[in-house]
Amino acid sequence: MANEGIGTLLFNGIPSEDDNLGSADAIVIALKTRTIEKSEAVAQSLAALDWLRKSNAEKIYIKYCSTFDSTREGNIGPVVDAVIQSLGVEFTLLCPSLPANGRTVKDGHLYVNGIPLHESSMKDHPLTPMWDSDLRNLMGAQSRYKSYVLTANDLKRSKDEILAKVMEHGKGQEHFYIIPDFEDSLQGEKIIDTFLGLPVLTGGSGLMEPLGKALLSRKCTISQTPKSKTDGAAIILAGSCSVATLAQIDNFLVCNRGPSLKLDPIKVLEGKMGSDDVIEFIRENQGRDILVYSSEPIEKVRKAQAAGAGEISDKLEALMSIAAEEALLHGYGRIIVAGGETSGAVTKRLGFTSYRIGESVAPGVPVMVPEERPDIRLILKSGNFGKETFFAKALEMTGGNING
Incomplete structure (x- = not known):
């Protein structure tokens, strides 16, 4: 629209x-x-x-x-x-x-x-x-x-x-x-x-x-689309296990686009990895584009699910939402999320209630501007959407001063 x-x-x-x-x-x-x-x-x-x-x-x-x-x-x-x-x-x-x-x-x-x-x-x-x-x-x-x-x-x-x-x-x-x-x-x-x-x-x-x-064709005027660019580094949060998201993560890692933290589902379930690790990672890399991900190929997902599918999913989503909240506290202006369930957890935690819809990074994936924080850019991606260079494109479209 x-x-x-x-x-x-x-x-x-x-x-x-x-x-x-x-x-x-x-x-x-x-x-x-x-x-x-x-x-x-x-x-x-x-x-x-x-x-x-x-x-x-x-x-x-x-x-x-x-x-x-x-x-x-x-x-x-x-x-x-x-x-x-x-x-x-x-x-x-x-x-x-x-x-x-x-x-x-x-x-x-x-x-x-x-x-x-x-x-x-x-x-x-x-x-x-x-x-x-x-x-x-x-x-x-x-x-x-x-x-x-x-x-x-x-x-x-x-x-x-x-x-x-x-x-x-x-x-x-x-x-x-x-x-x-x-x-x-x-x-x-x-x-x-x-x-x-x-x-x-x-x-x-x-x-x-x-x-x-x-x-x-029924309208008299065309509405102005919000600008995509804003200040601040970007955090990418990937919880989807789709083939498309796995390829996008690989592209980010291979091209060395920034530091990354992998959340191990079993370690998270056993309490050996948690919010302290996420918060420390964000603080150590403040001002840099970063990736936090839990995505795994489906074979590994099934093994992890055998240990407690619902509990693992809830814990990972909670950690992703904590990461988004912590990133905002440390000056991050761009939040890019891969996965529907992860997106839901993140938006609920951040508490934004409404968004202006901007231009699309990929079909069905727009840049969103929270009404409560017009300086923030949020991109929520269905796991299966976007080419392997999606993260790179999202970073490029949203990076730079909003008035630039």
């Missing part, structure tokens, strides 16, 4: 009545509903929906991971079911595609760089292992309602013909879902052109670019 010139404000949780929306045209409410208990995920989502409706939001977008969090017990189905029931909407889209990052849908199947989801590296995700690539099966295990595919050939038809086919699918049903093929930008634009009138859409971030373009 921000890339298309739409003023975008992100809230870490449901805003309060006192929060200032300023000139924002798009409001994002970030909820940690990916892996929490199902009923709580639904309750939080409906509370966010209620706030947005009271704030006169004209369109609702439910954003989830481009790999669909595809466990049978996943929360996407229950949340979207509850939202369309609440709004009285007959159908909506399931559109996880993000072609810029190799996530595409063809004939109802989700692919990662051309490989079916359940055959890709995502099959070994420690929290949400992927068991199928057919979105009808993935949603069918979670939702009360049926899903139907809209193929690439279907999308070549006129808008009226497409909508007629959709309604034929849904005949006699209270609610249903449509899964459109989405492999390139032209298909994304056709999807938005056809379904822009729906009050609620769902998907990954790939559909947001054509949606942003369509919404921008």
